[in-house]
Amino acid sequence: GERxxxxxxxIGTSVLKYFSEGRDYFEGEVTRLPSKGRGPQYYHIVYEDxxxxxxxxxxxxxxxxxxxxxxxEISLTKFEPDERVYASEGRSAGLEAVIHAFRPILKSxxxxxDWSWSYLVHFIGWNNRHDEWLDEELLRKATPTTAAWAExxxxxxxxxxxxxxxxxSTNTSTPGTSRKREREAEGxxxxxxxxxRCDQQNDPDHNKCSECLCWKGGKTPRKDLALTxxxxxxxxxxxxxxxxxTVCAVEGCNKYxxxxxxxxxxxxFRESQEGVESIKHDDGAPSRQECAVKGCNKYxRAYCDGMxxxxxxxxxxxxxxxxxxx
Numbered sequence: 001g002e003r004x005x006x007x008x009x010x011i012g013t014s015v016l017k018y019f020s021e022g023r024d025y026f027e028g029e030v031t032r033l034p035s036k037g038r039g040p041q042y043y044h045i046v047y048e049d050x051x052x053x054x055x056x057x058x059x060x061x062x063x064x065x066x067x068x069x070x071x072x073e074i075s076l077t078k079f080e081p082d083e084r085v086y087a088s089e090g091r092s093a094g095l096e097a098v099i100h101a102f103r104p105i106l107k108s109x110x111x112x113x114d115w116s117w118s119y120l121v122h123f124i125g126w127n128n129r130h131d132e133w134l135d136e137e138l139l140r141k142a143t144p145t146t147a148a149w150a151e152x153x154x155x156x157x158x159x160x161x162x163x164x165x166x167x168x169s170t171n172t173s174t175p176g177t178s179r180k181r182e183r184e185a186e187g188x189x190x191x192x193x194x195x196x197r198c199d200q201q202n203d204p205d206h207n208k209c210s211e212c213l214c215w216k217g218g219k220t221p222r223k224d225l226a227l228t229x230x231x232x233x234x235x236x237x238x239x240x241x242x243x244x245x246t247v248c249a250v251e252g253c254n255k256y257x258x259x260x261x262x263x264x265x266x267x268x269f270r271e272s273q274e275g276v277e278s279i280k281h282d283d284g285a286p287s288r289q290e291c292a293v294k295g296c297n298k299y300x301r302a303y304c305d306g307m308x309x310x311x312x313x314x315x316x317x318x319x320x321x322x323x324x325x326x
Contacts, residue, residue, distance in 0.1 A: 004118075005106040007064065009033075015045060015055075015063035016070055026051075027067070030060075058120060061103035065117075074104050074115045077136075084142035085121065086150045087134060094153030096142065097121035100131065107135075260302060 013030045032044035034057070042054040045063075055063065062081065068074045079085060083099045101120040117136040122128065140146045190204035193216055200211040207216045248255050248265040261269035273289070291298050292306040304312035 004108060007104055007106075009043070009060065009064065013064065014067050015060065016067035017045075017047075017055075017059075017063040018066070025066070025070075028063075058101035062101050065102055065104055068104060068115075074117075077102055077117050079117075079119060079136070079139065079141070085119075085139040086142060086146050087121070087123075087138060088140050089138050092123060092132075092134075094150040094157065095123050095126075096150065097123045097139075103133075105135075 009030060011030055011033065015028050015030065016025050017028065018025050026047045026049060028045045028047035030043050031046045034041035034043060041057045043057070043060050044052065045055050045060075046052050065074070065077065069076055079099050079102070081099050081101065085097055085099060087093055087095050087097060098121065099119050100122050102117055103120075104115045105118045106115055118133045119136065119139060120131060120133050121139070122131045140149075192201045192204055194201055195209040195212060195214055197214045198209060198212040200209055202209055202216070208214070209216070246256055247253065248257050248268055249263040250265070250268045253265060253268060255265035255267070257263050258266045258269065262272070264272065289299060290296065291300050291308040291311055293308075293311045296308060296311060298308035298310070300306050301309050301312070305315070307315065
């Protein structure tokens with residue numbers, strides 16, 4: 001309980017530990033207490049044969065309890081370490097566990113010398129963080145009879161957990177409780193996603209917008225799913241919706257036009273450039289994408305007066321020569 005009293009372990013406290021190597025008990029004393037902190041706590045023990053060791057807190061309680069039993073200060077324990085038991089009450093009722101350690105406690109309201117036992121149990125199949133100290137009267141030895149009893153307890157707990165909840169019409173239920181439990185049973189709810197083009201809320205199980213047919217995650221629709229005139233008019237106006245001056249000049253394409261692509265998207269611009277080196281007018285004049293210098297089939301560059309970089313530099317050098325002669 002919250003007011004149960006534990007024995008005080010201090011420097012000079014006697015312990016009695018069993019060593020399997022020599023098959024004998026050796027008495028010792030606590031010579032150093034553990035330092036304060038969140039890490040493992042170790043007590044320094046010096047035995048009567050001058051051997052020393054650092055002992056963990058749970059092992060210390062077992063050695064201290066053996067010394068108390070050997071000196072007649074408390075009765076013998078009902079359970080031993082590594083013995084299998086069943087919890088009989090509380091939230092862990094019916095669960096099988098293993099004894100890891102034990103220690104004497106003085107329960108609240110009992111006589112000063114009326115010590116009893118508390119056991120550190122590990123529930124089989126559960127994480128170590130669920131280990132807890134249980135009083136001796138809350139444990140049962142693992143026998144065929146107790147195993148059948150534990151099975152009945154677990155089945156009863158499962159049946160109670162799966163029983164139908166009270167409806168909203170009963171006076172004992174809290175408003176909204178049943179609906180909340182139904183949502184918890186359904187699991188986490190999926191969020192609706194918003195289209196990046198038309199700002200439409202869409203079902204989480206659909207990957208395509210129901211308004212503009214745009215794909216979830218910012219993907220643009222394929223050519224065979226392009227917007228029809230009727231669907232274009234139904235698209236909500238928003239800053240992210242491409243207007244007539246920002247889309248590709250190719251009819252039926254709703255992609256954004258790109259810089260230096262003749263008002264086309266990158267895909268249509270590349271298609272238009274395929275085999276551009278062989279494109280010539282009937283009179284032999286260069287096409288609008290080629291350098292203005294006759295006989296040059298390189299691309300013209302921006303800010304180069306319709307010429308490629310090489311001819312533009314030559315023209316600049318020729319224009320500078322007269323000024324140098326002056």
